[in-house]
Amino acid sequence: MAPPLRFPRPLRPGDRIGVTSPSAGASGDAAARIDFCIDWLRGRGYDVEVGECMDGTGLTSAPAQQRAAELTRMLADPAIACVVPPWGGETAIDLVDLLDWDALAAVEPTWLVGFSDLTTVMLPITTRLGWATLHGDNLADTPYAVPDGLLHWLELVSGAGPFVQRGSGLVTDWWRFEEDPRATTWKHVGDGRWEVEGGGSLDVTGRLIGGCIETVAHLAGTPYGDVRAWADGLDGPTVVYVEACEDHAVDICRYLHGMRLAGWFDRAAAVLVGRTNAPDHPDLTQRGAVLDALGRLDLPIVWDLEIGHVPPHLPLVNGALARVVVDGGTREITQTLA
Template sequence: MDTHCQNRAMTPPLRFPRPLRPGDRIGVTAPSAGVAGAAVARIEFCVDWLRSRGYDVVVGECLVGDGLTSAPAEQRAAELTRMLADPDIACVLPPWGGETAIDLVDLLDWDALADAEPTWLVGYSDLSTVLVPITTRLGWATLHGDNLADTPYAVPDGLLHWLDVAGGPGPFVQRDSAQVATWVRFEEDPHATGWRHVGEGRWEVEGGGDLDVTGRLIGGCVETIGHLAGTPYGDVRSWAEELDEPTIVYVEACEDHAVDICRFLHGMRLAGWFDRAAAVLVGRTNAPDHPDLTQREGVLDALGRLGLPIVWDLEIGHVPPHLPLVNGALARVVVDGDDRRITQTLG
C-alpha cells in the first residue's frame, strides 16, 4: 500500500483542511490505546459534549478495549485510513494516546490518503506518531491539541480551544497562560470540565533575553516521535528542505527520565530534525530527572551545541492546560518581557 508514495516526491505542498464547523462530522477512533473501565463514562460524556455543540460524532469499531491497543494494527490502520479519506468526515479525534501507534504507520493506505482532501487529525501524546508523518509525507496540516478525553475542559485566558483553531481561518494568537494544572480523575468525576490548577509557569528563553522568530511548526511527544527519526515516517529534514523555509520544532516529554529524553533528542538531531530550525520550543514536564542529569540538562546536552534559541515551559504536552499547535502552520514566536505569544497562520 505504501510503495507508490515512497517512490514519489516525499512532500507535496502544504495543504490545510477546511475550517471545522458545527454540523460537520467528527470521527472517533483509537489508533493506539482503547477505552475501558472508568474511562468509558468519560468518553461517552465527551462525545455527548461535542454533539451538544452541534457536531455529528461517529464512533468507530476501534475504540473499546482494555489491552495495549484497541484492536490489531491492521484493523486500526484500516479504520484510521477510512475516516481520514472519507469526504463526509471533517475531523478525526482519538480518545487519547497510548503506547504503540508506531505499529500502524506503515499499514496506513498512503496512496488513498494522498488522493483524498485533507482532514483534520487532532491529538497529542502517542498520536504524535501519526501526526508527524501525515504532515511530512502528505503535506496535510495536523493539529497537536487536546485528545477527546480533554476536549470539554475550559480553556484559560491566553490560550485557544483546539476547536477554535480548527474552526477558523486565523491567524491565531495565543499567549502564555501562566497556569500549571492537572486532570480530574475519571473515577472522581467523569464529567469534569475544569482543570485542577496546581501552580504557575512562565515561558522563558534559555540564557535570558528576548526572542522573535518565524518558522513552520513541527513536533510532538519526544518518546514517540524520537522513534520515527531516521525513518521515512519522520523525515523532517527532507520536509524542511523541500519547503525551503525555517522551521520551529516543538518537543515535550511525557514520562521518560532525562537520559532517555536526551538520547531521543540526540537521535532527532542526528537525523536532521533541527537542520532548518529557527528555534526549539520545549513543553513543561513532570518527567523525572536522572540522578546525574535534569530534564533541562538533557535537552541542552542534545541541542545546546546547535546554538538555537530554546524557549522553555510552554503548554504543549502532558502538563495541562494545552496550547494547540498546527504542524505546518507558519508561526511567529515572541518572548519580550511580558509579551509572550505565538501567532499561527494557516497557509
C-alpha cells in the same frame, strides 16, 4: 521531494467528527469519560461517528491492521471533517506503515487532532502528505474550559486565523475519571512562565513541526519521520516543538541526540520545549537532557510552554507559519494557516 502543504477546510456546525483509537482504547471509568466527551461534542452541534476500534481492555484498541484501516477510512471519507482519538497510548508506531498512503494522497485533507502517542501518526501525515495536523487536546480533554490566553482546538480547526495565543501562566492537572468523569475545569496546581534559555528576548518565524519525544524519536531516520527532507522543501525555517511524557532524563537525552543526528533541527529557527513531570537523573535534569543534545546547535530554546503532558494545552498546527515572541512581558505565538 516533500509534498506541498495543505490545510483542511474549516470545521462547520453540523460537520461530522470521527472518533477512533489508533493506539489505546477506553473501558470502565475511562469509557464513561469518553461517552461524556462525545455527548459534549454533540451538544455543540457536531455529528460524531464512533468507530469500532475503541476497546480499552488491552494495550491497543484492536489489531494494527484493523486500527490502520479504520483510521485510513475516516481520514479518506469526505463526510468526516475531523478525526480525534480518545487519548494516546503506547504503540501507535505499529500502524504507520499499514496506512493506505496512496489512498490518502488522493483525497482532500482531513483534520487529525491529538497529542501523546497520536503524534506518531500525525508527524508522517504532515511530512509525507503535506496535511496540516493539530497537536492539542485529545477527546478526553476536549470539554475542559480553556484558560485566558489560550484557544480551544475547535477554534483553530473552525476559523481562518491568524490565531494568537499567549502564555496562560498556569500549570494544571486532570481530574481522575473515577473522581469526576464529567470534569470541565482544570485542577490548578501551580504557575509557569515561558522563558528563553540564557535569558533575553526572542522573535522568530517558521513552520511548526514536532510532538512527543518518546514517540516521534523512533520515527527519526525512517521514511515516516524525515523532518529534514520535509524542511528542505519549505520556503523558510521551521520551529520545532518537543515535549517529554514520562521517560527518564537519560532516555530523553538519547532520543533528542538521535533526532538531532537525523537532521530534525537543521532548518530550525528555534526549539519550543513543553513542561514536563518526567523524572530527572541524579546527574541530569530534563532541561539538562535537552541542552546536552541541542545546546551545541546554537539555537534559541524556549522553555515551559503549555504543550503536552502537563496541561493546560496550547494547540499547535503542524505546518502552520508561526511567529513566536518572548520579550519582556510578552509571551505570544501567532499561527497562520497558509
